[in-house]
Amino acid sequence: GQNIDQPTEMTATEGAIVQINCTYQTSGFNGLFWYQQHAGEAPTFLSYNVLDGLEEKGRFSSFLSRSKGYSYLLLKELQMKDSASYLCAALDSNYQLIWGAGTKLIIKP
């Protein structure tokens, strides 16, 4: 079957760095997305990786290893507004998005 695994919850300190991991098993693979979802709001797009390696976008970076079925989202210089759920989603061979349950990130002062 198809499956996405990511931690349920993580806690980090303001100003620090946090890495949110995601492993995936899909029928074929056409890329991996990260979305941010604040409580009570809809998800917003953060990143898309289809090739191996690290993509940096400001304070956020996303990494992909296709051979390992693994990705991570790296958040630097954490701010209180980064408190949110982070959703990992993989695109399978039929271009269907398989969603993870999300990682709730709690930022403490």
Place this chain on the structure above:
Amino acid sequence: GAVVSQHPSWVICKSGTSVKIECRSLDFQATTMFWYRQFPKQSLMLMATSNEGSKATYEQGVEKDKFLINHASLTLSTLTVTSAHPEDSSFYICSVKGGWETQYFGPGTRLLVL
């Protein structure tokens, strides 16, 4: 990315009534839109894929006669929850498929059925 709106943002209705939710793509011609449902503390659950001018494709377990989807234009898709019951209370979110399979989400509609 695409700007997507949803209306209404909040709706409370009595059991047995029907509720229509609109999803509009404001600056992008949306050939494909998606409808999701999200229960508290759970991930997004895809309900159906809506293609402009054709019938929606429903996910397994989603009743097409209960959740009516119409995508008559490139900017508007509607989801009608017919004969709503309390168990239909949820957060309904639409999205527009953009370039590179990226999805741009509307702000969501909270439905509470009493």
